Amino acid sequence: MTADQIRAHIEPIRDEFAESRSLVLPALKYAQTEKGHLTRDDLDAVAEATGFSPAYVESVASFYDRLYLEPTGTRVVSVCVTLSCMLRGADEVWEHLCEREGLSHHGGTSEDGRVTIQEAQCLGYCDHAPCIQVDADETLGPLTPEAASQLMDDLHVAPAPEEFWR
Amino acid sequence: MPILNSVYRHREAGHVLRDLADYRAVGGFSALVASVSDMEADDLLYVFHRSGLRGRGGAGFPMGRKASFLPKDAKLAKYVVCNADESEPGTFKDREIIEMNPFQLVEGVALAGYAIGAERGYIYIRGEYEYQARILDAAIRAAREAGYLGKNILRSNFSFDITLYRGAGAYICGEETGLLESLEGKRGQPRLKPPFPAVAGLYSSPTLINNVETLSALPPIVTKGADWYAALGPEKSPGTKIFSISGHVQRPGNYEVVLGETTIRELIYEHAGGLRDGRRVKAIWVGGSSVPVLGEQHLDTPLDYESLNAVGTFLGSGGCIVMDDSGCIVRATLRLASFYRHESCGKCTPCREGTTWMERILQRIVDGQGRMEDLELLESLFGRISGKVLCALADGAVAPVASALKMFRDDFVAAIEQGGTPRPEPMWPATPAQAR
Structure with a gap:
């Protein structure tokens, strides 16, 4: 994403913050909506748009789980594995999905590049345990391994979203 | 309604x-x-x-x-x-x-x-x-x-x-x-x-x-x-509180109760539909995971700040996680330890390193590589983490581990003696959500 595009996003909200440093996180999140992860160029563009150094911008980006500094699959699927979900079958769902995508139990990106699966800490959908989140805007549950597998079938063929909010 | x-x-x-x-x-x-x-x-x-x-x-x-x-x-x-x-x-x-x-x-x-x-x-x-x-x-x-x-x-x-x-x-x-x-x-x-x-x-x-x-x-x-x-409710704990209840209960969800008027038992059995037939309560983390765990003997404790403090835990966020006797307390404790290891921000060394070691020790007990002295090693960590850091995350990490080790010590000893703990069968959802 270009610095101008990022500027167009953060300028309207600049007055809402006493210090412009607060714009760094919104700028990073917005820059990520283009490709689903942040490249070196994206970090430089955020730095230019916000007026902070690329090193500073990267130091912020590297702190947050949902800012990706490496390429991901088209969709990122987060499988909650925290206690409430574990008690309802999260480990079985997780392992089933990893094996289905030909991945080790550490997760990763499917061979066709469509889907990245990762473990997530409590997603706040414990009443729907075990649950899965697709990027950050859709959470589903309760799921069995079979239902989760069906969801993956869909994700492998679904068109990419216009913006990646993850 | x-x-x-x-x-x-x-x-x-x-x-x-x-x-x-x-x-x-x-x-x-x-x-x-x-x-x-x-x-x-x-x-x-x-x-x-x-x-x-x-x-x-x-x-x-x-x-x-x-x-x-x-x-x-x-x-x-x-x-x-x-x-x-x-x-x-x-x-x-x-x-x-x-x-x-x-x-x-x-x-x-x-x-x-x-x-x-x-x-x-x-x-x-x-x-x-x-x-x-x-x-x-x-x-x-x-x-x-x-x-x-x-x-x-x-x-x-x-x-x-x-x-x-x-x-x-x-x-x-x-x-x-x-x-x-x-x-x-x-x-x-x-x-x-x-x-x-x-x-x-x-x-x-x-x-x-x-x-x-x-x-x-x-x-x-x-x-x-x-x-x-x-x-509404007791003088020192007035008002209502929304409890989120999850885990091995029939109707996980949010339930708003007047503080002091409802017991843990009522929350689990009346509001959340109870457990599966034939199951008994094993462990309850009543205020989220950053609190000392409770057992079946605490079911009649009223849900308010003071009553929960009196039995050694906290009302916390009101995120009540229930595990029945099909669950394994050693594995559950490990899972929480892994959460805090992952979420420790790394600024304070006692938390960053301490949460790593708690997870590592619990993991080897679950995997069958535990030694009896691991229990003392774990206990020796608690006081070196709590109170030595900037924020409450470390206390939250220690609470569920220290309390589980105290209340369910026999389960940890058995896991070490028997060469690990098998993974229990989870409680599957009655009606899974359909994919889109």
């Missing part, structure tokens, strides 16, 4: 209040109208104080007192910050409030702003709640268009607006100073306290930070009166 003694209007009304007209139809924004036209800010603050409302995010600190700590004569701008970074394992009550009744939160934030003399409020929402963030965004916009936010609200001298700020995946940003750091555009690592946020919070300015459930309680407190709220 409408419920009695409810503080949260969507629960009282029995339906979703996502449209401004629906929220107004049940009395919404009448508290803000009355306050800005007829009340002095200090009088409003005194209403909060007299209600006895305590912070619902986890610490349970009296809300009115916290607000009164903001210096009156400060030359700097003051801020209200709402903590919507709901990430405590087992907790999903703020999600419900935002999804079903976002205007009550907006009104609560504005009331708090009026009481402390702020012109800007921030709602910091966890990045994983993007769906909820969009609902809240729309509610803030609608409230602004209707004149409940912005310049000279309802033609009064009070100008106030709210900014929604999205996090990006970090449990530690629910810690109030970690949240402020993140809101200032930094890594979300907690600060040394004091100074407390009331004196030097956001941008080093006086800042009131409260949870979604706390701030959402303010409008009905103003409308129905501090006395009404204070009369």
Whole structure:
């Protein structure tokens, strides 16, 4: 994403913050909506748009789980594995999905590049345990391994979203 | 279905209040109208104080007192910050409030702003709640268009607006100073306290930070009166609390109860539908995962701050996780230890290294490589982590491990003697959700 595009996003909200440093996180999140992860160029563009150094911008980006500094699959699927979900079958769902995508139990990106699966800490959908989140805007549950597998079938063929909010 | 003694209007009304007209139809924004036209800010603050409302995010600190700590004569701008970074394992009550009744939160934030003399409020929402963030965004916009936010609200001298700020995946940003750091555009690592946020919070300015459930309680407190709220439940724990219950129960969900009037047993067996046939309670983490675990012998404890403290635990966030006797306490404890290892921000060495070691030791016990001296090794860690760090995450990490080891020591010994613990069969959902 270009610095101008990022500027167009953060300028309207600049007055809402006493210090412009607060714009760094919104700028990073917005820059990520283009490709689903942040490249070196994206970090430089955020730095230019916000007026902070690329090193500073990267130091912020590297702190947050949902800012990706490496390429991901088209969709990122987060499988909650925290206690409430574990008690309802999260480990079985997780392992089933990893094996289905030909991945080790550490997760990763499917061979066709469509889907990245990762473990997530409590997603706040414990009443729907075990649950899965697709990027950050859709959470589903309760799921069995079979239902989760069906969801993956869909994700492998679904068109990419216009913006990646993850 | 409408419920009695409810503080949260969507629960009282029995339906979703996502449209401004629906929220107004049940009395919404009448508290803000009355306050800005007829009340002095200090009088409003005194209403909060007299209600006895305590912070619902986890610490349970009296809300009115916290607000009164903001210096009156400060030359700097003051801020209200709402903590919507709901990430405590087992907790999903703020999600419900935002999804079903976002205007009550907006009104609560504005009331708090009026009481402390702020012109800007921030709602910091966890990045994983993007769906909820969009609902809240729309509610803030609608409230602004209707004149409940912005310049000279309802033609009064009070100008106030709210900014929604999205996090990006970090449990530690629910810690109030970690949240402020993140809101200032930094890594979300907690600060040394004091100074407390009331004196030097956001941008080093006086800042009131409260949870979604706390701030959402303010409008009905103003409308129905501090006395009404204070009369609900015990004197030191007044009001209602939404408990999120999950794990091995038949009807996981949110249940709002008057504090002190409901026991853990009633929460599990009457509200949440009980356990599966033939199962008994093994372990209960009643206030989220950062609290000492309870056992079957504690089922008759009333749900309020003091009663839970008396049995050695905390009300916390009200995220009640229940495990029946099919579950394995060693594995459950390991899972929580892994959570804290993952979420430790790494700033304080005792927490960063201590949570790593707790996980590692528990993992080898589960894997069958445990040694009997591992239990003492674990115990030796607790005092080297707790109290040696900047924030409460480390205490939260130690609490479930230390308490489980104390209450269920035989299970840990058995896991070591028997060469590990097999993974129990989970409780599968009765009706799984369909993929889209």
